Amino acid sequence: MKILILGAKGMLGQELVKAFADMGEIAAWDRSTVDMARADELSGKITAFMPDILINAAAYNNMDKAETDEAEQAKAMNSNVVGALADMCQILAITLVHFSTDYVFDGIKTDGYVETDQPNPISVYGETKYLGERLLRMSGAEYYLVRTSRLFGRSGASMGAKKSFVDSMLELAKTKTEISLVEDEVASPTYVVDLARAVRRLFDDKRPFGIYHITNSGSCSWYEYGKKVFSLAGVPVATTAVLGSSFPRPAKRPAFSVLKNTKLPQLRPWEEALQEYLRERE
Ligand SMILES: NC(=O)c1ccc[n+]([C@@H]2O[C@H](COP(=O)([O-])OP(=O)(O)OC[C@H]3O[C@@H](n4cnc5c(N)ncnc54)[C@H](OP(=O)(O)O)[C@@H]3O)[C@@H](O)[C@H]2O)c1
Secondary structure, rough: EEEEEOOOOOOOHHHHHHHHHHHHEEEEEEOOOOOOOHHHHHHHHHHHHOOOOEEEOOOOOHHHHHOOOOOOHHHHHHHHHHHHHHHHHHHHHOOHHHHHHHHHOOOOOOOOOOOOOOOOOOHHHHHHHHHHHHHHHHOOOOOOEEEOOOOOOOOOOOOOOOOHHHHHHHHHOOOOOEEEEEOOOOOOOOEHHHHHHHHHHHHHHHOEEEEEEEEOOOOOHHHHHHHHHHHHHHHOOOOEOOOHHHHHOOOOOEOOEEOOOOHHHHHHEEHHHHHHHHHHOO
């Protein structure tokens, strides 16, 4: 069994490499192996390696820049590259694993989103991820499309890998005694180690192809999330709850984007996973 992981030095990608390590021959590619924007080079390398499974953990993730001056880069990576990968996987009979986000939903529903709910993105980033989903579904490839939210874990080793909210908060607390956090945006934090293992189980348990929602269980606002980080880490910082509207950001965020998982066993509560991560990062 040959497994190719793209974005292997990103926050999630590096955990996927570990979770799939004993399943077969792993190729872990990052930007230094191939710039995925170069379509011909990417397809040539994939054809030469010819994996049985392709896991795409690479993405354009800067939500606010996507809304302003980098919409084209976001669309290229989150939509066009995904469509091209899916078409290749269909032709070459490769199973594709791809990741999407709670931000494909508008956040208006008050009891969370199930796998079959209709996306309705309210940001450019969300639109580019949703277009990627549609191109994947239209391709006819065998796929696992995994929607997830608010990832935390060890920061990726690649140049542009995103720092998680947890690490950003702990960094901020080194220079601030009081931190304001948004209370009217609610979703489920997810530990990348738990997510990567759950993706591996899709294969071990021979789950049917399709869309899956995988997050740690429970949900919280950014305010509750931040407070929990500081209390578990023993960092003495005062926190204030504020409305999202008091932080003017270019991209709109959904108010309530909890992903309901109706197909798989639930993962452990996010607070428990957070505690483990904080212990491990010491
Ligand atoms: N982080 C979250 O809170 C969150 C929430 C919901 C869904 N997701 C989804 O989960 C998946 C994993 O996210 P993550 O947080 O692990 O992201 P990440 O840490 O930012 O990693 C993304 C990786 O993609 C690579 N990449 C981007 N453009 C590339 C290109 N042209 N060629 C080669 N590599 C390229 C980046 O490499 P460079 O560093 O070199 O640019 C980076 O290593 C993504 O699909 C994301 O949309 C994430």
